[in-house]
Amino acid sequence: xxxxxxxxxxxxxxxxxxxxxxxxxxxxxxxxxxxxxxxxxxxxxxxxxxxxxxxxxxxxxxxxxxxxxxxxxxxxxxxxxxxxxxx
Amino acid sequence: xxxxxxxxxxxxxxxxxxxxxxxxxxxxxxxxxxxxxxxxxxxxxxxxxxxxxxxxxxxxxxxxxxxxxxxxxxxxxxxxxxxxxxxxxxxxxxxxxxxxxxxxxxxxxxxxxxxxxxxxxxxxxxxxxxxxxxxxxxxxxxxxxxxxxxxxxxxxxxxxxxxxxxxxxxxxxxxxxxxxxxxxxxxxxxxxxxxxxxxxxx
Numbered sequence: 001x002x003x004x005x006x007x008x009x010x011x012x013x014x015x016x017x018x019x020x021x022x023x024x025x026x027x028x029x030x031x032x033x034x035x036x037x038x039x040x041x042x043x044x045x046x047x048x049x050x051x052x053x054x055x056x057x058x059x060x061x062x063x064x065x066x067x068x069x070x071x072x073x074x075x076x077x078x079x080x081x082x083x084x085x086x087x
Numbered sequence: 088x089x090x091x092x093x094x095x096x097x098x099x100x101x102x103x104x105x106x107x108x109x110x111x112x113x114x115x116x117x118x119x120x121x122x123x124x125x126x127x128x129x130x131x132x133x134x135x136x137x138x139x140x141x142x143x144x145x146x147x148x149x150x151x152x153x154x155x156x157x158x159x160x161x162x163x164x165x166x167x168x169x170x171x172x173x174x175x176x177x178x179x180x181x182x183x184x185x186x187x188x189x190x191x192x193x194x195x196x197x198x199x200x201x202x203x204x205x206x207x208x209x210x211x212x213x214x215x216x217x218x219x220x221x222x223x224x225x226x227x228x229x230x231x232x233x234x235x236x237x238x239x240x241x242x243x244x245x246x247x248x249x250x251x252x253x254x255x256x257x258x259x260x261x262x263x264x265x266x267x268x269x270x271x272x273x274x275x276x277x278x279x280x281x282x283x284x285x286x287x288x289x
Contacts, residue, residue: 041278044286045286047286059289
């Protein structure tokens with residue numbers, strides 16, 4: 001696995017500020033309740049952008065469970081680790 | 088004494104180079120019968136007996152040979168369905184909410200089974216040519232080269248506009264207020280004007 005956690009943070013913040021149109025200085029406890037623009041459609045756009053950027057594929061259940069920035073980061077890291085282990 | 092006739096207003100001479108089409112009166116006998124002499128409840132009863140579909144008495148469904156309705160489809164009040172110009176097929180278990188307008192032209196409008204159509208949607212199967220500047224658009228030919236295909240199990244949100252050329256694949260979701268006039272692959276979720284795929288259902 002060669003994607004360091006810090007790199008995930010940087011790219012994730014970039015994608016989120018781009019898709020959700022928010023300030024790139026996203027706090028660690030940023031959640032869907034804080035941002036009215038993060039509605040279900042924006043969530044799907046965000047997931048599509050993240051999947052393309054990181055080359056991962058999330059299940060529908062995982063997508064529904066993601067409620068915050070922390071959830072997203074953990075999910076991406078776990079997925080990258082899984083793919084690396086399998087590959 | 089002001090007895091002189093009021094001066095005629097200087098009407099701007101709009102170039103009327105094209106005569107009205109030969110089929111001048113669009114209010115033929117069939118239209119009159121369909122539109123004025125058939126009460127809503129008759130259409131409701133006919134829909135139930137002929138197609139097994141539930142049509143609200145307040146909906147305006149023109150019963151023409153082009154129209155085909157599936158079993159157990161629901162057409163809510165204030166829906167206008169116009170199938171005079173071409174085939175209009177609606178599948179089984181389709182639910183059409185209030186204030187929708189559905190029209191068809193020669194290439195046809197086809198709506199698959201189990202599809203949901205939200206309120207205020209417009210599904211417009213005809214298109215006008217606009218390649219001549221000297222002829223009013225309304226008198227130029229009506230075209231619909233591609234038609235509208237909506238597959239099975241599609242969910243169309245409120246206020247969407249579906250235009251000629253739309254080909255919505257099975258399992259698609261079109262988010263509210265989107266405009267579709269092209270192909271959407273199956274199971275996609277599309278948004279915007281023009282509608283773009285933002286996610287694929289899994």
